[in-house]
Amino acid sequence: MTLRQLGQTDLHIAPLVLGTNTAGWTADEATSFAIFDAFVDQGFAAPDTADVYSCWVPGNDGESEKIIGCWLKARGNRDRVHVVTKVGSDIGQGRVDLSATWIEQAVEGSLARLQTDYIDLYQSHWSDPTVGPDYPVILRFSQWKGGHYDARPWTTPDELRAALQPVVDAGLTAFHVSTRRYHEPGFDGSPLTLAGWTRQLFGLPVIAVGSVGLQAPYIRGAATPAESTGIGTVPALMAAGEFDLIAIGRALLGDPRWVAKLRDPREGPQLGYAPNSRKP
Structure with a gap:
């Protein structure tokens, strides 16, 4: 399978990632594990999650990241999987938030749930409503x-x-x-x-x-x-x-x-x- 460079990073991945917002929602842990296993068995390596998956379900709190973290630990394959997750959604703070203060807090939560000390690709889930096209960076x-x-x-x-x-x-x-x-x-x-x-x-x-x-x-x-x-x-x-x-x-x-x-x-x-x- 031909790998593709991800932007200007040093990551090279297959041209297909696995959306995982159903993990912990309509797919329980066992079903999610089976899906993840089948995905990597076919040569793919990038599950895509977010801190907000699936907080819309009563009682859930980052279930998708938690299940991926448990799967990574159970399979011992962290070095062969590119973890992709996202930040910025309202997960209790009351608004879309891409402030530096929130990102610093949110990334620690994602790392804990994923049971890892690094994230391969960390993305903003939404555009920041407080930032216009001429906002200085x-x-x-x-x-x-x-x-x-x-x-x-x-x-x-x-x-x-x-x-x-x-x-x-x-x-x-x-x-x-x-x-x-x-x-x-x-x-x-x-x-x-x-x-x-x-x-x-x-x-x-x-x-x-x-x-x-x-x-x-x-x-x-x-x-x-x-x-x-x-x-x-x-x-x-x-x-x-x-x-x-x-x-x-x-x-x-x-x-x-x-x-x-x-x-x-x-x-x-x-x-x-x-x-x-x-x-x-």
Whole structure:
């Protein structure tokens, strides 16, 4: 059977997926298992479900995902099945919802029901009624995540281009580039920051962020204060065209008048950041 590439992803699937909204509705678990088995026996591998299947049945709560999860566990075939599910339907929150806050909550529910730690294709079930065709879309991405400060998702500018070009082609408005220190080179062999590389590669507006105005970079969970260092190299890098805007985080948490003091030194010295700065 000829497999087809799914969009610009690295997924290659057979040209037929299995709709599963009947699982847990008109098909019980045993019947669903038999259907799933027959489906994969014929060389197919992509059941399509959603968090809302089949919440319209009294007492049901994501039954389709639950049954697929039980089937994956019973058959031990997770590495051979492409799980497709969807988010955004009203499953109790009272409305169609594609907000970041809801998606973060909903995906954890889907992962638990599916008994897996990843979803191969996660789709919006509906268009977002709050978003029009001219709605600006800004993508924030990080050079590091979750405390793995030495990890790098891309080691070269070419890898960065390959990873982000699809969202640019889809109509992205701007980038928000997060690094531990905004002024450090993004890649070996060049003084350009990661924000600068992003600006150069794609030509879109860029917001940079990363320990602006502070001596020490962010460390998750650390109780280490950071002294204020003023504006640093922000003006020079902005003049060089490496980014269009700069985001300030911990410096403002530590001293809400940080910008006013930067503008007028007579306002007093800028304060540094302490962990308890975040507390009311």
